[in-house]
Amino acid sequence: MPRPLLLLLALFFALLASPAARSQTRPVAPLRVGIAGLTHTHVHGILSQAKRGDIVIVGIAEANRELAERFLKQYGLPMSLVYPSLDEMLKKTKPEAVTAFGSIYEHLGVVQACAPRRIHVMVEKPLAVSVDHARQMAALAKQYHIHLLTNYETTWYGSNRQAYQLVDEQHAIGDIRRLVAHDGHQGPKE
Template identity: 60%
Template sequence: MKNFQLFLTLLFCQILGSLQAQQPLRVGVVGLTHDHVNWILGRAKDNDIEIVGIVEPNRALAERHAKRRGFDLGLVYNTIEEMVEKTKPEAVTAFNSIYDHLSTVEYCAPKGIHVMVEKPLAANWKHAQRMIELAQKHQIQLLTNYETTWYGSNAKAYELINKENKIGSIRKMVFHHGHPGPVEIGCTPEFLAFLTDPVLNGGGALTDFGCYGANLATWLLKGETPKTVFCNVRHIKPKIYPKVDDEAIIVLEYANTEVIIQASWNWPYSRKDVEIYGQSGMIECLNSKDMLVGPKLEDRGTPLVADPLPVNDPFTYLEGVVRGRIKVQNFDLSALDNNRIVVQILEAAKHSAKTGKVVEWEKFFKGK
C-alpha cells in the first residue's frame, strides 16, 4: 500500500512538473522608469513568459507605454503589493531605479518570487549584502541582466581563452563601454531622473557603464577578485550632469592580470567592446558578433564572426532557470556570485575616486 501511495505521489509530481513546463512563466514587471523595459515590452510574443502585471504609479508613463506597446492598462498596478496579490507572479523583472532593487527583493524573496534586475545588482555594497542574504535565505534566483551577456562575441572569447587556450593566460583587458551621454542620446525624463542621481543610481558613468567591465572581467577570470582598485572620475559636462560623474577610469590589479575599465558618457558613439591580451596573442570583441583573433604575437588579429548564442534573450533565460532547465554556473554573467563582486568593485572604485587613493581589496572589505 505504501509503495502504491509513493508511486501515485511520484506520478502526480511528474504530471504537475510537465504541466508547469508547458505553461508560460508568470512574470511581473516592476517599474517602467528604466528605458531598458522596452526589452521585455517589445520582445516578440512567445510561449515562454507571460506578463501578468506591471507596477507603475506614474499613470501618464504607463499610458505612454501601453499606447506604444499595445498592452491593456488593466495590467498596471500602483504598488508591488497589489500586483503580487492580484496576479501571483512566479518571477519579477525590476525596471525601477537601482536603489529600489533592494525593496523589490525585500518584498519578493520571502514570498518565493524570483527576481531579475537590470544591471548593476545594487546601488551600493550595503544594499547588495542584504539582497544576497534574502535570496539565499528564501532560496530564490536573483539574477542580473546585462546587454553584453547575450553577445556571441563575448561567449566566443571565453571559449577561446578558457577552453581552447588560444592566447595563453590573460595579462591585460581593456573595456570600453558607454555612449555620448544619456541626455545626448535622448533617454526619457523618467530614466534620467534616477540615472543622474548619485543615490538612486549609485553614481553616474562609473556605475552605469563601469559595471559591464567588472562583470565580464569577473567571468573571464573565473571569479578571481582584484588585489587593488584605483579609480579616477571627472565631470566633463557639469552643466548637463551636475550631480554625478560622466567619465570614469577604473584600474584593477589582479595577481597576474591588469584590467582597465573606461566607462564614459563622452564617447562620440555608443560602444561596448573589449580588448583581451594574453601571453601569446589577443582577442578583440568589436561588438556583439565581430571579432579579431590573433594567436600570434606579431598578428593584430584575423576577423571572426561569432555565432549567436542558443539562448540570447534574458527572459527566455529567466524562464529556463526558474523551470530548472538551465543551471546557473559559478560566476556566470547573470549569477549572484559574479554580481556580488561587481558591486564590490564599484564600491571600491567610488571610495578610490573620493579619496584619490588605491584601495586594497582585503583591507577594504574585511569585516564588511
C-alpha cells in the same frame, strides 16, 4: 553482443525512461513575469519579449500612469496589466519572477517584497546602491531560496553568444589574451 555494449544500451534506455528525460520533451509553460517599474530603458527588452511566447507579463507595478500608457501602447499591451504598487501587483498576479526596472534605490524594496513570497528577482545593474543594501538582498535571497540576478543586458546579445561559440566551442581563434570593451555611457545617474 559484447557485455559493455549491452550495459551501454541498458543505460541509454534507462535514461530515456527517466522522469528528467521525459520532462525535457514536454512543452514548457511560459514564465509568469511581473515588472517593477518602467523608468530604466532596458525595460524595452522585456516588453518586446512578450510576443515570443516564452514569457507572459502578468502585471506591471508603475505609479506613473502616463509613462505606462505610452509604453504599453508602443508594445500593444493592455493597461489592465498596470498596478499602482508592487504589493498590489504581486498579490493579484502571483508572478514566478519579477524584473526590476525602476531606480536602483528601489532594488532592496523589490527583493523585500518578493523574497518572502518565493518570487525570483532580476534587477538592473548595479545590484544595489550600497554594500549594506547588497548584503540585505543576498541574505533575503538565501533565506527564501530565490534566485537574485543582476541583468547585464549585453550578455543576452546574439552577437555575444556567437562570439563565445567561435572562441570557446569552435576554437576558431587562439587563446584570448586581452579583451577591451567600449560602453555606450557612464552608467545611471541617480
